[in-house]
Amino acid sequence: MxxxxxxxxxxxxxxxxxxxxxxxxxxxxxxxxxxxxxxxxxxxxxxxxxxxxxxxxxxxxxxxxxxxxxxxxxxxxxxxxxxxxxxxxxxxxxxxxxxxxxxxxxxxxxxxxxxxxxxxxxxxxxxxxxxxxxxxxxxxxxxxxxxxxxxVQSTTHRNEITLLPGGGAGEYKRWSLEHYLAAAERIAIEHPNLTAINWVLGPDEKHYEGIIPTKIVNVPVKLHHSPNVYELIDLALSSKLSIANDCGPTHIFQMLTVPLITLWGWKDKKTSPYSTMREWFYSYENSWAITPNEEDKCINSISVDKVCSLALAQLKR
The missing domain is CATH 3.40.50.2000 (Glycogen Phosphorylase B;)
Structure with missing residues (x-):
């Protein structure tokens, strides 16, 4: 056929x-x-x-x-x-x-x-x-x-979190690396049983390698540079939680219904993320979407505290 x-x-x-x-x-x-x-x-x-x-x-x-x-x-x-x-x-x-x-x-x-x-x-x-x-x-x-x-073949569950700080479409999609680092540190402190913190880095995030430490609060850090589809699926299936910008690899995590917090940005003062989310955000029991404050309309107006509070609540579910 x-x-x-x-x-x-x-x-x-x-x-x-x-x-x-x-x-x-x-x-x-x-x-x-x-x-x-x-x-x-x-x-x-x-x-x-x-x-x-x-x-x-x-x-x-x-x-x-x-x-x-x-x-x-x-x-x-x-x-x-x-x-x-x-x-x-x-x-x-x-x-x-x-x-x-x-x-x-x-x-x-x-x-x-x-x-x-x-x-x-x-x-x-x-x-x-x-x-x-x-x-x-x-x-x-x-x-x-x-x-x-x-x-892929079945993946062994691991007590890891995965962070996806990419955003190839522009800075309006990028929650800052400083925010990600601060969030990772707080989660590692308050959820001490983590075995690793994974970072998925694309070509546009290559320069992050020299900034991200090898350990965060004694939790080993693993950098994954432009992982292929099989590797992304393996990471997703082994993640207890993921935090991500609206970027390509995030779709693997969404489609596998991994516990996921996605961060959405305004493209400009008139174009909100809500219309984009209708087709590109997959809503399920353990998925969460966080959008910027209405007044600021900037992805970095999303506070670390807000993301961490939700992340820690999800980890305890």
């Missing part, structure tokens, strides 16, 4: 990570299938790196006619379209006459392009659940984002 999947036109690490549950579930439903991703960005190769797909076709420069011809040429048995915002892709799938085609969008006119169609509005659920909703509807199943845990 040969399956094509069109993915959203979003190249960022976090965007691609939220597609992982769909592909894990797809492989579970079609274990012998060859799965090809249709993407406009080379960053989708991340899906190849974790063996979630078989191959990738970059169609960024394809005209509509070229797109239809190539879809016909590949002779797919099934096409799934997660790229809800492209009329061009919806129409190309219709004209390619694929044996089975499934897609979703918020425009009911697109239903005429598919054998099974799901009407789905943006901003009403976590983005990974939006992707999974299509497969769950088609196959009458109930996959959840936590299916990504199947990418």
């Amino acid at each position: 040969k399956i094509a999947v069109f993915v959203p036109s979003r190249p960022h690490f976090g965007n691609i990570l939220t597609q992982l549950p769909f592909f894990c579930a797809l492989k579970a439903e079609y274990p012998e299938a060859k799965i090809e991703v249709w993407s406009k960005f080379e960053q989708s190769k991340l899906l190849l790196a974790v063996d979630a797909v078989t191959s990738i076709i970059n169609y960024k420069k394809f005209s509509f006619i070229h797109l239809v011809k190539e879809l016909k040429k590949q002779k797919y048995d099934v096409v799934y379209n997660l790229y809800s915002g492209s009329d061009k892709v919806h129409a190309a799938i219709k004209f390619a006459n694929v044996r089975q085609s499934f897609g979703h969008s918020s425009n009911n006119l697109h239903k005429f392009c598919y054998h099974k169609y799901l009407h789905i509005n943006k901003g009403v659920q976590y983005i990974a659940n939006s992707h999974l909703a299509l497969l769950n509807t088609v196959k009458d199943c109930s996959y959840k984002p936590s299916i990504i845990s199947t990418l």
